[in-house]
Amino acid sequence: MALACALAASALVACERGSSTGPAPGLPEPTRAGCPAGLARAEAAVRRAERTDTAWDGPVAGPPAVPGERIVYVAQTMTNPGVAGIAGAVREAARAIGWGVRVIDGQGTPAGVQGAFAQAVALRPSGIVLGGFDPRLTSQQVAKAVGRRIPLIGWHAVASPGPSRTPRLFTNVTTRVEDVARISADWVVADSHGRAGAVLFTDASIPFAHHKSDLIRQRLAACPDIRLLSVENIPVQDTGTRTPQEVSSLLARFGRRWTHSVAINDVYFADAAPALRAARRKGAGAPFNIGAGDGDPSAFQRINSRQFQTATVPEPLSQQGWQIVDEFNRAFSGAPPSGYTAPVRIATAANSAGATAWDPPGFRAAYRRIWGGG
Structure with missing residues (x-):
C-alpha cells in the first residue's frame, strides 16, 4: 500500500x-x-x-397549497451538515405552507436508517423525505411506503435530479x-x-x-x-x-x-x-x-x-428544502414534478460577502406566491 x-x-x-x-x-x-x-x-x-449577478430561474407557477399535510424527514445522519441543513429548511418551508414535519435521525448506520424509515412508514404521513441515503438500503421500507401510496422525495438519494422509477421516487432534489x-x-x-x-x-x-x-x-x-x-x-x-x-x-x-x-x-x-x-x-x-x-x-x-x-461548491440548502415541500405539494395535487435543478456555483471569500450560505435569490417569495395561488 x-x-x-x-x-x-x-x-x-x-x-x-x-x-x-x-x-x-x-x-x-x-x-x-x-x-x-x-x-x-x-x-x-x-x-x-x-458570478454573483444571478436571478431566480426556478418555478413561478404550480398548484396552490394543499392544507393540513404531514411529512417525515428521514435523515441519513444529522451529523452531516448538508443533511441537517436540508432538515432545517424543510421545517421552515413547512411552517410557511402550514404543514407538520417530523425529523427522524438514522444515525449514519444501515440499521439505524432502516429503523428510522420503518418508523416513518408506521406514522402513515402524507409524504416521506429520504435525506441523503441510498433507497436500496431501505428497499423493504420503500416498498411498504409505495404500497401505502405515500409519496417519496429524495435529497441526494439517487445520482440524478428528477423522478426515479427504480426506486420509486416522485422526484430527487439535488444539483447534478x-x-x-x-x-x-x-x-x-x-x-x-x-x-x-x-x-x-x-x-x-x-x-x-x-x-x-x-x-x-x-x-x-x-x-x-x-x-x-x-x-x-x-x-x-x-x-x-x-x-x-x-x-x-x-x-x-x-x-x-x-x-x-x-x-x-x-x-x-x-x-x-x-x-x-x-x-x-x-x-x-x-x-x-x-x-x-x-x-x-x-x-x-x-x-x-x-x-x-x-x-x-454549495448546495442551495434552503432553496432545496423549500423545493422539497413544493414538490410534495405538486404530488398531493396530482401535478407533475417541477423539473427544476439549481445551477452550480463556487463560493469564495471574494464573492460570498461574508455570507454563511448561498441560495438563488428570490426563491422564498416565488414559492409563497405559488402556494398562495398568486
Whole structure:
C-alpha cells in the first residue's frame, strides 16, 4: 500500500485506502507537460460559477397549497451538515405552507436508517423525505411506503435530479453530480494553473458520493500535471475521529507536494483543520481546499476567515428544502414534478460577502406566491 501511494505521487495513480491501488479504468496516462486547453476551459468555467449577478430561474407557477399535510424527514445522519441543513429548511418551508414535519435521525448506520424509515412508514404521513441515503438500503421500507401510496422525495438519494422509477421516487432534489464534480476539479486546475498535487476525500459507502469522487478523478486526470497523490476513503460519520490522523499521515508522506484538496463534503475540512494547524500550516496557505458540497455555514465561516478552506461548491440548502415541500405539494395535487435543478456555483471569500450560505435569490417569495395561488 505504501509503495502504491508513493507511485501515485509521480504517475497519476490514486491510492484509495481499502480498495484497488490502480488507476481508474479509462483514465488517460500523462502525455505532455501542462494542459493549456484544459486550463483555459477550467478558468472560463470557474469565472462563470463565481458570478454573483444571478436571478431566480426556478418555478413561478404550480398548484396552490394543499392544507393540513404531514411529512417525515428521514435523515441519513444529522451529523452531516448538508443533511441537517436540508432538515432545517424543510421545517421552515413547512411552517410557511402550514404543514407538520417530523425529523427522524438514522444515525449514519444501515440499521439505524432502516429503523428510522420503518418508523416513518408506521406514522402513515402524507409524504416521506429520504435525506441523503441510498433507497436500496431501505428497499423493504420503500416498498411498504409505495404500497401505502405515500409519496417519496429524495435529497441526494439517487445520482440524478428528477423522478426515479427504480426506486420509486416522485422526484430527487439535488444539483447534478456531474456538474459539481466537473467544476470542483476545474477549480483545482484553474487555481493551480494546471500544476497541482491533489488529495481527494470521499465516502465510498455512499454510492452518490463515490460516483462524485470518481468523476472528480477523471476530470483531474485530463490534465497531466495534476497529480492525484491519494484518495482517502473516510465515511462521513467517522470524519471527526479519522480525518485528523489521516491528514497528519498525508503531511508526513507528501509534504509540500500536497498543494490542493477536494472533498465530497465540506465536513472533512472542519476535521482536517486541527491537524493542519498542528503542523504549522497557514490557514490561507497550501493545501488549498475545495468542498464539492454541501456549503453549510461552517464551511462559509472557514472560507471567509481563510482557515484551511478556500472554496466550496454549495448546495442551495434552503432553496432545496423549500423545493422539497413544493414538490410534495405538486404530488398531493396530482401535478407533475417541477423539473427544476439549481445551477452550480463556487463560493469564495471574494464573492460570498461574508455570507454563511448561498441560495438563488428570490426563491422564498416565488414559492409563497405559488402556494398562495398568486
